[in-house]
Structures are given as structure tokens and as C-alpha cells.
Amino acid sequence: MKIAILSCFHPYRGGIAQFNANLFNELGKNNIVRAFNFSRQYPEFLFPGKTQFVTSDDEAVSIKSTSLLDTANPFSWPKAASEIRKWRPDVLIVRYWMSYFAPSLGYVCRHMNPECKVIGILDNVISHERHFWDTPLTRRFIKSLDASVTLCNEVASDLHNMVPDAVCKVLNHPVYNHFGSRMPRKDAEEELGLQHGKRNILFFGLIREYKGLDILIKAFSELDDNYQLIIAGEPYGSFQPYRELIDGSGAGGRIRCFTDYVKDSDVRKFFSSADVTVLPYRSATQSGVSSISHHFEIPMIVTDVGGLKETIGDTGTGLVCDHCTPEEIAGMIRHYFSSPSVKERCIDNIREENRRLSWDGFCNSLTEFIRTIEK
Secondary structure (H helix, E strand, O other), X not given: XXXXXXXXXXXXXXXXXXXXXXXXHHHOOOOEEEEEEEEEOOOHHHOOOOOOEOOOOOOOOOOOEEXXXXXXXXXXXXXXXXXXXXXXXXXXXXXXXXXHHHHHHHHHHXXXXXXXXXXXXXXXXXXXXXXXXXXXXXXXXXXXXXEEEEXXXXXXXXXXXXXXXXXXXXOOOOXXXXXXXXXXXXXXHHHHOOOOOOEEEEEEOOEOHHHOHHHHHHHHOOOOOOEEEEEEOOXXXXXXXXXXXXXXXXXXXXXXXXXXXXXXXXXXXXXXXXOEEEEOOOOOOOOHHHHHHHHOOOOEEEEOOOOXXXXXXXXXXXXXXXXXXXXXXXXXXXXXXXXXXXXXXXXXXXXXXXXXXXXXXXXXXXXXXXXXXXX
């Protein structure tokens, strides 16, 4: 098949671009694949982080792409659609994770050649940070697709609640495998300047209000001196409220903060140091962080929101808190460390899941699904 993928690729950074690079490379083994990139992903004033782009010293996977779509400039949309049409793909795959992209991506999807199958990979249908315009924009976008793929059942349910007759396939998020192998723990701790001999708890990824870092800091203040908290990720917004919580927690000396965007080449340092990853999310669908944890065989403690129970609790690769409270999270952390068998059982299940959640399996299932779609 000739497959076009329209989304963000290098030099854009972040989990979506990382996923797209893996998808491109795996699909390219058995198909003719071309990457169509954004010429502008977001206007700078709408982007809450420091930069949308990888830095010169980042070893992110570079994919050759054609930069076409300026999401903020409607005059670029017909040209982008025209250029993709000229390549005459059998399939157009687009990634969708927030309603901001609905007008631009939806326009392109509606203007493909009649024989081109248009597939959306939907990270979210309902936004974590909701606005009144989300539902009408997302519904219109979904109706521009021939079919959708979601990465967990929770998003599939949201999709069918919004568009009951939408054609959909659930394919769980594959395990990221491009961050390299684990380092010796002592070496990783030394590079990060961490204390040795602690029980290391990792919070990893972009820091946003819905991810509940404040709840984890409060939970950590209930733990004794055997524990160390590692916070690694760029804040979207001010870090000052979290800094005030840390300073007032009484545990600030055991909390290490790395609040720059974590380069791909540095990811393994944090996971090689960790005993457990904690995702204290207030809301969620699936999480790319869990895919990184799987790769490094680090169990997780998560809250029962979105698809986290489905993808982590039900598979036994981590523990699930019924409620997103500091007391329950602190209690679950203590339980995790209460017996070596808890960690060992989770790691055994992670290894089994890693065999199932390969990029090869994901792309084979994706292409099989595409072939079932009628135009």
C-alpha cells in the first residue's frame, strides 16, 4: 500500500512525534510510506512549553518529511491537501489529540481522492482540559474519517458516545523501543546526582495540572526517609505552585527536580534509576509514559482514570489506586515496596506485555484493519 501519514515529525519533539517516527519506520518495512509534516504545529503564543522543537544535542529519531500544513493558516490547507492528493496514496493516516487540530486536519481529510481511505489515530476524543468548542469540532473531524483507531477502550467508548456509527478498532499503544537499553542503576544515579540506597519514585513527562503532580508531592510527604522522589519533565505553565508544595512538604531534601524537557538520549537515565513510576493522573486516556516504563521494565502505580486501569491494572504491570488522593497513593507506594514479590510479579507481566505490544504487531493489525474498510 501507499500510505501517507500527516502529523508532526522531526524536528518537532514529544511523544506524538516519537510515536509517528516508530509508526513510519515499521509501516515502511512492508509498504510505501511518506511523511507529511506540519509547517507550523501551533502558533508560539498557544504553546505552553519552552519550544516545540528538538534541540541540536537531542538524539530524537529523524524522519524525512515534507512540511506542508500550517494549522493556523487556512490558506495553506488546500495546498496541503492538493500535494497529498498528487502523491495518490491508498491510505491517509492522521493523528488527533486535541480539538485545535480539527479544522485543519478535517479539511485535508475531506479533500482526499475518492479512493483514498482516511484513517484517524485518536489519542483523545474528550480533551483533558475541556472547552465548549471541543465536542462540535471533534465530531465534525471524526465524520471526515472513514475509520478510526484508538489506543484504549476508554477512547473508543468516548468516540461511540459522540459518533455512534463510527468505524473503530482498538489497538493498544506499542512499547517504545528507541530509548536504548538500561544503564547500571548506580551509574544512572551518579549522572543525575541522586542519593544511593533509596527507594526511587519517578514522575516523568510534561507537567500539566491534570497529571496530578501536586497530589504525588503531598503523598510523598507522608513517606519516610527511605524514599526519594524524582520529578523529570517540563512544566506547561508555572512550576512555582509545585515548588511551594515541595518547600512546605518537609521532604524537600529527598525530592529532585529536573524541569527541562528530557531529551531522548537522557530518558534512560531516569528509568534506570527508578524502582517505580507513579502516574497520579486526575484524568487520562492512555499514557506514552507507560510505554516507556514497559520498555525499561519499571512497574507503575496509577490512578483509576481513563484507560490506565485497562492497560496497567488489568494486565498486572502495575498497581491501581481506586481514588486519586495523597493518602491512597502513599499507601499504594508502601504496599509496592512491602514485598519483593509485588515488584517481581509486575515485571513478569511487563515482559509478557512487551511481547504482545510490539510495533510489528501494531502495524500488522493496523494494515489488516485498513484492508477491511470499504470505500
